[in-house]
Amino acid sequence: MDNGIFEKAFRMLEKHPLCDHCLGRQFALLGHGIENSERGRVVKLALTLKAHALFLSKDKGGVKLLRVLATNGFSEIAKEILKKMRRKVPSKKFPKKCFLCENKFEILENIVKKAVEQLKDYEFNNFLVGIELPFSVEEREDEFKAEFEVDYGENMRNEFGRILGKKIAKESCKSVDHKKPDIVVLVNPFTETLRLQVNPLYVAGRYKKLVRDLPQSKWFCSNCRGKGCEQCNWTGKMYPESVEEIIAKPFLDETGGEKASFHASGREDIDARMLGKGRPFVIEVAKPKKRFLDLKKLEKSVNTYAHGKVEVSDLKFANKNVVRKLKKAETAQKEYLVLVEFEKKITAKDLRLLEKKLSNVMIKQRTPLRVLHRRADLTREKYIYEVKVKKLSPKKAEIYIRCQGGLYVKELVTGDEGRTVPSVSEILENRAEPLKLDVLNVIMSD
Ligand SMILES: [Zn+2]
Ligand SMILES: [Zn+2]
Structure with a gap:
């Protein structure tokens, strides 16, 4: 075997058991539109045919190659050929686990099921899969690539991410988004654990403050610093409410989020009203369960709850950049x-x-x-x-x-x-x- 990738693939298999995914991944940049498992399968098949031909021409290398394929290559075809030619078939203890992935590419269905189940609790448009690998696994792959001078390979993290992304997309009928996913599904395929990182929901708008003596944000009691004391009537606050709290409450109720942060473009004094078109703000809801909101309805809920003290308008979906713009616009x-x-x-x-x-x-x-x-x-x-x-x-x-x-x-x-x-x-x-x-x-x- 002296022709480039086949020779290299053989050397890899000779030394380590490799599944189709992990062998194919070392040549991931060659060819388009096929998955690594297909690449690996085809390379192994080509090697098997070559070995069979060598064997038939009485070249001793043929049997050696077939044994490598039958053991470290997990090839059933190679095993069959050996059996037919009445050669010793490697024991049942083979195949061992894949040296690189420990056969974790075979148990992805379970992870997909878990992910889809957990995602059911949330409304989202799109998602991204993030992969967490044990340090030893990544180190092992790096050493492997160095040893075999892998030039056209991809890393395991990418392949896990892509394959799981495709499978979860299919099961949940949602799409993968690399730029601004609503939810990141963080998976460790080796421990078979996963957790969801639910990205915040941003809604921008303008608020009017129609009364005086209402702070913009929650103002902690200066005596107890929020713990609650006699002076603040055990509320921990200097003022019973604030623009922030008044707006945040209906948002939290509506989204089932964990926390709401209020960002505004500057602030007025406690004793000043905020009139006219209102002051631009963005509310950031952490871990929202619902994000397909009817903003007109929400606007009404806020204004009803605010009871003439605060009034919001122009609600629209926003993102982190709008918060940044808001802060810049303070001047x-x-x-x-x-x-x-x-x-x-x-x-x-x-x-x-x-x-x-x-x-x-x-x-x-x-x-x-x-x-x-x-x-x-x-x-x-x-x-x-x-x-x-x-x-x-x-x-x-x-x-x-x-x-x-x-x-x-x-x-x-x-x-x-x-x-x-x-x-x-x-x-x-x-x-x-x-x-x-x-x-x-x-x-x-x-
Ligand atoms: Zn593998
Ligand atoms: Zn206090």
Whole structure:
């Protein structure tokens, strides 16, 4: 046997028992549209015919080759030929287990059955099979490939993954997706164990916060840090509820998920409302049992549950990238409306001055004193595009601000002891205090 792949295949079989899959896999890149088991079977068959021919021409190599095929090659045909020619057929102890896969390719049906059974608990569009192999198995294959200088081979992990993918797809009527599978079926063919890794479900939308004194996210009690104490009435929380919790509850009920994480593009202060079209958010549900949701219906459930405090709209299916985009968009333009009270009376001239000095201007803002305990002390520059002022009474005015996200609006009004420059107080030399703040809009291109 001196012709390339057949010679190599023979050397492999001479040294190790190999099943059709594992022999064929060493030549996986040769030929298209056939599985490795077919490759292995055909290579063994070709070798068997060659051996038979050698035997008939009285070449001693023939019997030797037939014995190798009958034992390490698990070939029934080779055994038959030996029997017919009245040669010693290798004992019943053969065939042994395949050196590389330990015959695990033969027990895949069991794994497929288990996988399909477990997948029944979930709604999903597509899946992917991930293979976990014992370290010793991978090492053994690597050494084998090095020993026989395998140039056209594939690794065992790939073959297990592909074959199981095809079988599970057929049984579950779902397709394999390599990029964004809903579920990853993690299989260890050697221990015959599997577990499902259910990928999160993402739903994007916008929320309005129609009331004040409602935090955006769950706010842990500062006294007990969430454990529950007398001060927080054993809730572990500073506020009984939050935008996050109000939205998450109906999502968890509907999907049967384990946990919901709330991502939003920036946040409003507890005492500020969020109006207009609402603030973009994404809710990420971990391990959802259901993902074929009627989002219109879900929107109604959330809004009913939220009871006029929060309102969601524009719900649509999203993905991880949308969360990333959301975080980046924190600096997107925002529109605010703030009700301001002045110490001294204001004039029409004052208001025009404010509009002029605060439109198209860069604000220098040091981290506000009120958040300094949890944020680094930095100076940020934020741009204001437009300011409009409306007088409501001799000492009260309503200020509309369209600015770069991240501007602290309350401090723009007060000046924060000189930490925000310029400010409403500073420009008019008249102490100004914000009474009410609303976010009107978060302008995000989607
Ligand atoms: Zn094998
Ligand atoms: Zn507490």
